[in-house]
Amino acid sequence: MSFQGSCHCGAVKFSVDADLPTEAMSCNCSICRRKGTLMAFFPMAKFNLEQGQDSLQAYQFNKHRLSHWFCKTCGIHPFAGGIGPDGTEMRAINLRCVPDADLDALKVQQFDGASA
Numbered sequence: 618m619s620f621q622g623s624c625h626c627g628a629v630k631f632s633v634d635a636d637l638p639t640e641a642m643s644c645n646c647s648i649c650r651r652k653g654t655l656m657a658f659f660p661m662a663k664f665n666l667e668q669g670q671d672s673l674q675a676y677q678f679n680k681h682r683l684s685h686w687f688c689k690t691c692g693i694h695p696f697a698g699g700i701g702p703d704g705t706e707m708r709a710i711n712l713r714c715v716p717d718a719d720l721d722a723l724k725v726q727q728f729d730g731a732s733a
């Protein structure tokens with residue numbers, strides 16, 4: 618199984634080689650609280666950028682451990698990237714950019730990123 622997502626204008630399209638997640642993470646750090654993202658994490662190997670490389674821009678702050686990718690046209694943040702605790706390159710998918718995701722059915726786990 619795989620699922621697809623996109624930014625709002627459609628310039629950026631991606632797919633993930635995994636079943637649709639049933640759980641998501643909501644974080645209260647300075648950027649997540651502003652973006653309102655519901656995130657699910659996958660290894661980079663399962664992530665495919667179908668189109669839109671040229672439309673993406675990375676926003677980094679603090680220790681620059683994460684790249685918060687957004688579409689230069691519509692401003693939507695479909696995913697972020699970074700290195701996980703075990704050294705694996707990860708993608709944090711914003712499930713709000715996945716049309717097939719039933720947002721109300723997701724079991725949302727709160728992450729206290731503001732204190733991390």
Ligand SMILES: [Zn+2]
Nearest residue numbers: 624626688691
């Ligand atoms: Zn866009």
